[in-house]
Amino acid sequence: MEEAAKTLKEYQEHIDEALNDKFLRKTLDKFAVEYRVSRDNVFKEVPGADCVQKIADTKDWCSKHLEELYEQFKTEAEKRGVIVHRAKTAKEANEIVVKIANENAVKSVVKAKSMTAEETMLNVKLIQEKFEVVETDLGEWIIQLRDEGPSHMVMPAIHLSRYQVADDFTKVTGDAYNPEDIPQLVKVARVQLRKKFNHADLGISGANFCIAENGTFGIATNEGNGRMVTTIPKTHIAIAGLDKLVPKLEDALNVLTVLPRNATGQRLTANVTWINGAGECEIGKDGKKNLHIIFLDNGRTEIAKDPLFSQIFRCVRCGACANVCPVYRMVGGHKMGHIYIGAIGLILTYFFHGRDKAAILSQNCIGCEACKDICSGGIDLPELIREVRTRCHDEFGTPVKEVLAGKILKDRKRFHTFLKFVRFSQKPMADNEGFIRHLPDILFSRHKFKSLPALAPKAFREMWTDLKYTLESPTMRVALFSGCVQDFVYPEQLEAFIKVMKHHNVQVDFPEEQNCCGLPMFMMNQNDVAKEIAEDNLKAMSAANYDAIITLCASCASHLKHGYHTILGDAANAFIEKTTDFSSFMVDKLGVTSELLNKSGEKVTFHSPCHQCRGLGVVEQPHALIDMAAEYVPCAEEQVCCGFGGSYSSKFPEISSQILANKVRNIKETGASRLVTDCPGCIIQIRGGVHKAGLNVKVSHIAELLAENLKP
Ligand code: SF4
Ligand code: SF4
Numbered sequence: 001m002e003e004a005a006k007t008l009k010e011y012q013e014h015i016d017e018a019l020n021d022k023f024l025r026k027t028l029d030k031f032a033v034e035y036r037v038s039r040d041n042v043f044k045e046v047p048g049a050d051c052v053q054k055i056a057d058t059k060d061w062c063s064k065h066l067e068e069l070y071e072q073f074k075t076e077a078e079k080r081g082v083i084v085h086r087a088k089t090a091k092e093a094n095e096i097v098v099k100i101a102n103e104n105a106v107k108s109v110v111k112a113k114s115m116t117a118e119e120t121m122l123n124v125k126l127i128q129e130k131f132e133v134v135e136t137d138l139g140e141w142i143i144q145l146r147d148e149g150p151s152h153m154v155m156p157a158i159h160l161s162r163y164q165v166a167d168d169f170t171k172v173t174g175d176a177y178n179p180e181d182i183p184q185l186v187k188v189a190r191v192q193l194r195k196k197f198n199h200a201d202l203g204i205s206g207a208n209f210c211i212a213e214n215g216t217f218g219i220a221t222n223e224g225n226g227r228m229v230t231t232i233p234k235t236h237i238a239i240a241g242l243d244k245l246v247p248k249l250e251d252a253l254n255v256l257t258v259l260p261r262n263a264t265g266q267r268l269t270a271n272v273t274w275i276n277g278a279g280e281c282e283i284g285k286d287g288k289k290n291l292h293i294i295f296l297d298n299g300r301t302e303i304a305k306d307p308l309f310s311q312i313f314r315c316v317r318c319g320a321c322a323n324v325c326p327v328y329r330m331v332g333g334h335k336m337g338h339i340y341i342g343a344i345g346l347i348l349t350y351f352f353h354g355r356d357k358a359a360i361l362s363q364n365c366i367g368c369e370a371c372k373d374i375c376s377g378g379i380d381l382p383e384l385i386r387e388v389r390t391r392c393h394d395e396f397g398t399p400v401k402e403v404l405a406g407k408i409l410k411d412r413k414r415f416h417t418f419l420k421f422v423r424f425s426q427k428p429m430a431d432n433e434g435f436i437r438h439l440p441d442i443l444f445s446r447h448k449f450k451s452l453p454a455l456a457p458k459a460f461r462e463m464w465t466d467l468k469y470t471l472e473s474p475t476m477r478v479a480l481f482s483g484c485v486q487d488f489v490y491p492e493q494l495e496a497f498i499k500v501m502k503h504h505n506v507q508v509d510f511p512e513e514q515n516c517c518g519l520p521m522f523m524m525n526q527n528d529v530a531k532e533i534a535e536d537n538l539k540a541m542s543a544a545n546y547d548a549i550i551t552l553c554a555s556c557a558s559h560l561k562h563g564y565h566t567i568l569g570d571a572a573n574a575f576i577e578k579t580t581d582f583s584s585f586m587v588d589k590l591g592v593t594s595e596l597l598n599k600s601g602e603k604v605t606f607h608s609p610c611h612q613c614r615g616l617g618v619v620e621q622p623h624a625l626i627d628m629a630a631e632y633v634p635c636a637e638e639q640v641c642c643g644f645g646g647s648y649s650s651k652f653p654e655i656s657s658q659i660l661a662n663k664v665r666n667i668k669e670t671g672a673s674r675l676v677t678d679c680p681g682c683i684i685q686i687r688g689g690v691h692k693a694g695l696n697v698k699v700s701h702i703a704e705l706l707a708e709n710l711k712p
Pocket of ligand 2: 314316318320321322343344371374376377378379
């Protein structure tokens with residue numbers, strides 16, 4: 001297994017390997033698209049949101065009643081002839097397995113897929129102790145032959161091509177195989193593995209659910225191997241995390257409704273095996289199976305007490321958080337987790353495999369919230385990842401660049417002076433289209449995948465005196481929260497907003513004491529600075545004076561609404577209640593209709609910013625606005641991240657560029673002549689990518705589209 005990177009530079013090199021793996025990229029791209037279609041289909045049949053809420057409620061309850069669930073399970077299982085063990089650490093769990101194996105004169109072991117056994121690195125221990133161990137899940141067997149860890153929790157060998165698999169099988173049997181003949185490859189595995197089953201002394205499996213009311217445990221698999229592991233050898237050991245305990249059968253069935261649907265878009269896995277006590281076994285002692293279950297703690301009882309991280313208990317290991325993650329789609333599981341992968345992998349690495357390993361890995365999250373949106377247990381994964389980063393920063397120190405950024409950003413005047421200095425210095429490099437013409441290679445060689453914007457000659461705040469207006473009897477009085485990007489890079493978007501508001505008889509104020517929203521600092525885990533900034537903005541915006549506080553930046557809007565609550569609690573409620581993104585304000589608050597707009601024939605497509613569609617739950621309002629002013633053309637993967645993510649795109653430019661390339665490809669396929677969106681960060685990324693690709697597509701803010709199409 002690959003060693004975890006110790007520095008960001010080393011990690012970036014690991015990532016480059018994955019990005020250069022054409023097969024991996026093609027497979028993960030294909031899977032990401034097909035998975036969503038299958039998943040959407042199978043979730044039409046069940047009340048998905050209700051099932052997820054039930055899992056969250058049940059598992060939250062379980063995390064608070066762990067000891068009683070464990071005792072109840074133990075009592076019930078022992079009544080049925082099961083020997084129940086509890087291991088405090090991974091090492092202890094492995095030692096229990098070895099002890100049982102030695103007591104039963106075991107020589108050969110067959111295993112079904114178990115992430116918990118991966119967590120304890122059980123195979124390493126068993127091999128050290130001279131047992132023959134064979135993984136019997138096809139994917140697990142393939143990666144065992146290659147001495148690799150799983151690259152996905154449900155599809156462990158998703159990263160491998162049939163050519164690699166054919167070569168690996170040749171090494172095992174000495175025969176050559178046609179890689180195009182997949183049924184033959186499957187047959188080879190079946191023949192080889194059958195031989196192992198027939199002679200195995202011990203079967204080891206995981207358990208997806210452990211039901212306290214009757215001491216039953218259940219295993220969901222897609223291959224018959226799980227059943228053979230649990231039935232053929234006379235001794236069977238199941239190994240499960242304490243988080244797999246649930247009170248009743250119906251709780252397990254609810255998990256089973258969501259798990260396969262979310263994991264692979266299947267209604268049900270091919271096999272679900274329920275083991276209710278030690279069954280008949282011809283060759284077992286007293287004609288009974290020698291059946292053990294080991295519950296692994298490995299920090300779980302401590303996690304259960306943590307007010308924030310106890311959410312981890314809701315995880316059913318469906319792997320969906322990887323399936324939708326734009327970063328996973330680019331680099332795969334070996335680069336996005338230590339043993340567990342994807343969003344939950346970044347968190348579990350911290351708890352189970354060492355904080356040092358998580359320090360670098362946890363930076364590789366763009367914060368798109370796709371994982372939170374799809375999670376079987378409704379876990380707030382991005383927030384937990386952010387908290388892991390905060391803890392790592394506290395322990396290992398904050399990078400100097402980020403400390404400096406914090407010092408500049410928290411003082412509004414210093415920040416604006418800094419921006420004016422940059423504006424002055426960039427003059428010789430700015431072109432007529434608003435891009436930086438030339439960037440020195442020494443600093444920017446990794447960032448040339450998109451054209452970078454120049455700061456505007458005049459910031460919006462410098463134009464405000466000329467733009468402000470007074471209406472006699474406005475329908476509403478609103479405050480504009482500009483955000484730094486629109487204030488200093490794209491003031492024309494705010495000018496367009498002013499024009500639209502005036503046309504709709506809305507009075508706009510621009511409180512000039514406002515600062516950056518603080519999101520960059522919050523994401524860089526400088527929580528004190530983020531708090532200072534939030535307090536300054538609350539004071540500057542004086543919510544009580546306005547009907548609404550509007551921002552044309554979805555990231556600012558999401559942070560002002562959700563982040564400010566995390567940072568300031570209920571003190572921010574009045575401010576949060578008034579704050580809204582542009583599209584929601586226009587449609588939901590102002591109730592705008594096509595009455596004041598011309599519908600042009602322009603074909604316009606849309607990119608849905610992560611912080612708008614998932615952060616704010618706003619999806620249809622922008623479509624409605626486009627439809628009033630132009631011909632709306634849907635774009636494939638409209639809600640998939642564009643790859644910007646604020647400082648993420650400068651920290652991981654290679655990943656950002658590949659995510660952007662997909663976005664540009666999808667835009668091109670629409671045939672639209674314009675793309676609009678509701679976030680200036682996305683505009684930096686997409687406009688820069690479209691320009692670099694030489695695509696003849698105009699990229700603008702939705703407010704600009706409306707301003708251009710106002711009826712006289
Ligand atoms: S927030 Fe987005 S990038 Fe981060 S782990 Fe979740 S899906 Fe991946
Ligand atoms: S965190 Fe959620 S989405 Fe990810 S594996 Fe666990 S249950 Fe599935």
